[in-house]
Amino acid sequence: MGREGLTMNALDMKTAKGRGVGRYVLRVGGAILLVAVIAFAAWSPKRVTGAGASLKTVPVPRPAELDRFVADEAAAIRLGKALFWDMQVGSDGITACASCHFHAGTDNRVNNSVNPGSMANDTDFSAPGRANSTLTVADFPLTRHSDPEDRFTRTGHTNDVVSSQGVVQKRFVGAGEGNAEDGGQTRHDPVFSRNGRTTRQVEPRNTPTVINAVFNFANFWDGRANHFFNGVNSFGIQDVSARIWINSGGSLQQFKLNQEIFDASGNLVQRLNELDNSSLASQALAPPLNSIEMSWDGRTFPEIGRKLLSLTPLGKQQVDRTDSVLGSLSRSPQPGISTTYGDMIRTAFRPEFWNGTSPVTVDGKQYSQMEANFAFFFGLALQMYQATLVSDDTPYDRFVEGDPNALTVEQQRGLNIFFSGAAGCVNCHVGAEFTASSVSNARNPLEPGLIELMAVGDGSLANYDIGFYNIGVTPTAEDIGRGANDPFGFPLAFSRQNFLAQRPPFSFPKVGCVNDFLGDPPTICPPTPGAVTRVAVNGAFKVPGLRNVELTGPYFHNGGAVTLMQTVDFYVRGGNFREENMADLDPFIIDIPALKNNEADQRALVAFLLALTDERVRQEMAPFDHPQIFVPDGHDAKVSGNPKRSRVSTDRMTEIPAVGSAGRPAKGLPPLRPFLDNGDPNFHFTSSFGN
Numbered sequence: 001m002g003r004e005g006l007t008m009n010a011l012d013m014k015t016a017k018g019r020g021v022g023r024y025v026l027r028v029g030g031a032i033l034l035v036a037v038i039a040f041a042a043w044s045p046k047r048v049t050g051a052g053a054s055l056k057t058v059p060v061p062r063p064a065e066l067d068r069f070v071a072d073e074a075a076a077i078r079l080g081k082a083l084f085w086d087m088q089v090g091s092d093g094i095t096a097c098a099s100c101h102f103h104a105g106t107d108n109r110v111n112n113s114v115n116p117g118s119m120a121n122d123t124d125f126s127a128p129g130r131a132n133s134t135l136t137v138a139d140f141p142l143t144r145h146s147d148p149e150d151r152f153t154r155t156g157h158t159n160d161v162v163s164s165q166g167v168v169q170k171r172f173v174g175a176g177e178g179n180a181e182d183g184g185q186t187r188h189d190p191v192f193s194r195n196g197r198t199t200r201q202v203e204p205r206n207t208p209t210v211i212n213a214v215f216n217f218a219n220f221w222d223g224r225a226n227h228f229f230n231g232v233n234s235f236g237i238q239d240v241s242a243r244i245w246i247n248s249g250g251s252l253q254q255f256k257l258n259q260e261i262f263d264a265s266g267n268l269v270q271r272l273n274e275l276d277n278s279s280l281a282s283q284a285l286a287p288p289l290n291s292i293e294m295s296w297d298g299r300t301f302p303e304i305g306r307k308l309l310s311l312t313p314l315g316k317q318q319v320d321r322t323d324s325v326l327g328s329l330s331r332s333p334q335p336g337i338s339t340t341y342g343d344m345i346r347t348a349f350r351p352e353f354w355n356g357t358s359p360v361t362v363d364g365k366q367y368s369q370m371e372a373n374f375a376f377f378f379g380l381a382l383q384m385y386q387a388t389l390v391s392d393d394t395p396y397d398r399f400v401e402g403d404p405n406a407l408t409v410e411q412q413r414g415l416n417i418f419f420s421g422a423a424g425c426v427n428c429h430v431g432a433e434f435t436a437s438s439v440s441n442a443r444n445p446l447e448p449g450l451i452e453l454m455a456v457g458d459g460s461l462a463n464y465d466i467g468f469y470n471i472g473v474t475p476t477a478e479d480i481g482r483g484a485n486d487p488f489g490f491p492l493a494f495s496r497q498n499f500l501a502q503r504p505p506f507s508f509p510k511v512g513c514v515n516d517f518l519g520d521p522p523t524i525c526p527p528t529p530g531a532v533t534r535v536a537v538n539g540a541f542k543v544p545g546l547r548n549v550e551l552t553g554p555y556f557h558n559g560g561a562v563t564l565m566q567t568v569d570f571y572v573r574g575g576n577f578r579e580e581n582m583a584d585l586d587p588f589i590i591d592i593p594a595l596k597n598n599e600a601d602q603r604a605l606v607a608f609l610l611a612l613t614d615e616r617v618r619q620e621m622a623p624f625d626h627p628q629i630f631v632p633d634g635h636d637a638k639v640s641g642n643p644k645r646s647r648v649s650t651d652r653m654t655e656i657p658a659v660g661s662a663g664r665p666a667k668g669l670p671p672l673r674p675f676l677d678n679g680d681p682n683f684h685f686t687s688s689f690g691n
Helices: 073-085 279-284 301-308 341-348 374-386 395-400 409-420 564-572 599-610
Strands: 022-028 031-037 143-145 154-157 170-174 183-186 244-248 251-255 258-262 268-273 360-362 365-367 451-455 461-465 629-635 651-656
Touching: 073 341, 073 374, 279 374, 301 365, 301 374, 341 374, 395 409, 409 599, 564 599
Parallel strands: none
Antiparallel strands: 022 031, 143 154, 170 183, 244 251, 258 268, 360 365, 451 461, 629 651
8 A cells, every 4th residue: 555545633543541552543545443552561570551540539529509409418428327237128128228239249149140131022931940949050151152262253142231139029008107118009010030039130231339320420230320310210411301409598499400501503502510529329219219229110219208208217237336437426236226217317418408398299209308308318429339349458459559469470470461552451440440431531622532432343433421332232123222312212322412413412522522511621512524324332231440350359240250260261352242242342342362372471461450459348448348237138939927828938148247348347247258259269260170
């Protein structure tokens, strides 16, 4: 090819510098190619390239206007921790937020932990076969290959998902004051049942960790937990009707946290987003009302408030007297803490949000202002508690802070592989947070905002949401992820919002703009390469952070891999469904020749990932200590009461003991172990368990 056949300009050559590797759109004689600049550097223990930064250097995101709502931050954190761990929040009086996040911020239960693939409208179980089965290592990976490094040797696949059990199907009847369990009418469940009796349902996606989730720009696998909190539900500014109640001069009025005014042409002329950096608050409001996860169908947040305001916080659970947040309130050896949820709210939040004396009407029922605003208190308090769950003291952090002995020689080799670009890890696992879906990456002036133009797997140009990628774990049609719509009919994907025929009634990021959605720094809109309107977001999911990944299996949105080596195999072979997902595929999902048949480098990469574990998480030391909780762990074969009259299987409960600030060692408890870890020190270095 002669020099005249190659042209390159600011539009044709763009690099996602924030993603840590050169990514270029190159126009060659009319063809568009994607070029990734990747190469292993010559490695030695004395030469580690591009090692990144400690998480201690990243500010914990917080709402700019938090003080307008929160009167006492320490009190709000106490409230959030109590609510997060309280079993009484669930309609069954058993299921807490923490019921799916009690093990390194996630869930390690192996009984009744399979969904049959409901996101693909499948109701038939494939493996291990039916509801209330027990998982073993032999059930993984969920997509099988005779040669784990060659995707063309696929021998089997199931659309089943390994996830967390929630509640049985019931219709909400009412929340009785003083009762932890809501009134409900049992429904027959043809999917989650065994031997003719209903079992707990299982969620359709694997449970992510809540540790370090405060750094995510948008939470949930599909990012539907909006960056801006509306005080009512998960959808932030996309729900233009969301309002809370405020006492203004003795009169209760509805107040909109996100106020946006547009001119006749649809241009945004004024914006008031009171609670930014609040995706965790948005996320907190979904599970308590979800009829699979925590709630009888039809429950509302004011009903949750009415129930909890009548109960002793954590009234069924022990709280250690040395708990780093709740210890001073512990009633040990009695359960619960020595306060009420009403008093905790009155201390934590400014009075205009709870001190009204007149009732308000919500969904045709009358509630106090505190009950009506309970979603607002719940979401913001949980966010403030979870913002303390930052694991920034790993061997990796200490190494990049200057301790040359914090990593072994093998881990240093793995670090070099990870950051060199040859393995492609840093294309998506960016920065100290190890995710491109972070708040800091969204505000990175080197990034093209929240939407990027990229040559996708089939070579064509398309717009996509930064931090959300289709990597071919499952066929796109099994779960479209970021490609879905919200309940109001609007796309979740920012890139798709840009190209709606009719402008949505809320602001959204613009194609080719740096941070016009956020306002800080100011809008910068460089020209874009032509009028490319194609969007590639179907089957895309949020890039998870990798900290404590040793303990947070199984992996991917479907829980399809059980060891870190199985995840390495996935990337080495270029995914599971690269060819099938080509129209939406991240182009960096390709074979990794440098790692094929290279056991030493693969093991080094796994060894580095093990260096991302914070020992405070493993030992549940502060801030990762917690109250006691009892979690359902499948069902007993026998039912309680008269078996001829029982329609619901009997829960098998497992106690997670309370630990204080000194963690598990102070209680004589062993450290947390990986999901399905059999005690073999080579567990995470294993690809197959004889299956």
